[in-house]
Amino acid sequence: MLQLIKNEHKKLMKQKITIIALGLLVVFQFMMSLTMKQVPSSLGEYTVANYFAYSTNVVFVLQVFAVVIGATMISTEFQKRTIKFLLIRPKTRLHIFLSKYITLVLFVIYLFVFYYVLSFIFGLIFFGTQFNEDTGRLFQYTFEVIGSEWIEVVMMASFAFMCSSLFRNSLIALVTSFLVLYGAKSLVTIMSLFENQWGKILLFANTDFTQYSFQGPPPFDGMSVLFSLFIVVAHFVFFVGTAWLLFWKRDVNV
Incomplete structure (x- = not known):
């Protein structure tokens, strides 16, 4: 198993999308920190803690890269007909x-660690090491947000992985993943707006656990931490279980 994981890492690091993703994250962080340095803040001077916290607002870049990798991980093997080399x-x-x-x-x-380490480094470079009495609370808040974001991105990657197991074509798996995932996100907002209580069983109504602490209230009545945890776990079991069933049943005569 360990050797298989090592081999998957090697294949992943050889893919152009991986190198492009890491390079774009560096460019993205540089441009974002440079822009914030030039734009004055109405809340006073930016600090490394402020910038680090602000970086959580643009986590969509990590979502995109995770979905791309997840949606192509299995489908590429079938599309390039390399799956037989694995199964023999x-x-x-x-x-x-x-x-x-x-x-x-x-x-x-790896994406999260790389992105937020870059965020902290660029924060130090552009905004210095100034700290105050609120810095500790701000970092605590930020790490709670990061943890919640990580759960959401893993779930998005898991759904994309299921699509990768369903389709032989990587492009179809990728497009389907993006359409369904971001359509589902929009659906949560719409159902919340119309106060449709069925919306609380949707995945993206439950992935933000900070809504039970400082971001609240949750979008639907009757939601709790345990409820959201149950919904997330149920979706996780469905995504991974379905992906395994599809992969197990897949005909390899390509």
């Missing part, structure tokens, strides 16, 4: 499937 090895389909999914989750972790 003395490893079960379950080992191959798990190695790919574990690599995907690790990749999301």
Whole structure:
């Protein structure tokens, strides 16, 4: 299993999208910090903690890269007809499937670490090391937001992974993932606006756990931390379980 995960890492690092993603994150952080340095704040001077907290507002860049990788991880193997080379090895389909999914989750972790380390470094470069009595609380708030964002991105990547297992064509898997995921996000807003209580069982109504602390209230009545945790776990089991079933049943005569 460990060797399969290593091999998946090697394949991932050889992909152009991985190099492009990491390069774009550097450029994105540089441009964002430079822009904030030039634009005066109505709340006083920016600090590294302010910039670090602000970086959580543009997590969509991590969502995009995670979905792209998730949606192409299995479908590319079938599209390029390399899946046979994996299956002729003395490893079960379950080992191959798990190695790919574990690599995907690790990749999301790498993205988050890389992005927020860059955020902190550029924050230090452009805004110095000034700290005050609110800095500790601001960092605590930021890490809570990051944790909640990570859960959401992992769930989005898991859905994309399911689509990758469903479709042989990477482009179809990718487009389907983006349409469904961002359509579902919009649906939560619409159902909340019309106070439709069925909306609370949707995934993206429950992925933001900060709504139970400082971002609240939740979009629908009757929601709680345990309720959201149950909904997220149920979606996770469905996404990964369906992806495994599709991969297990998939005909490899390509």
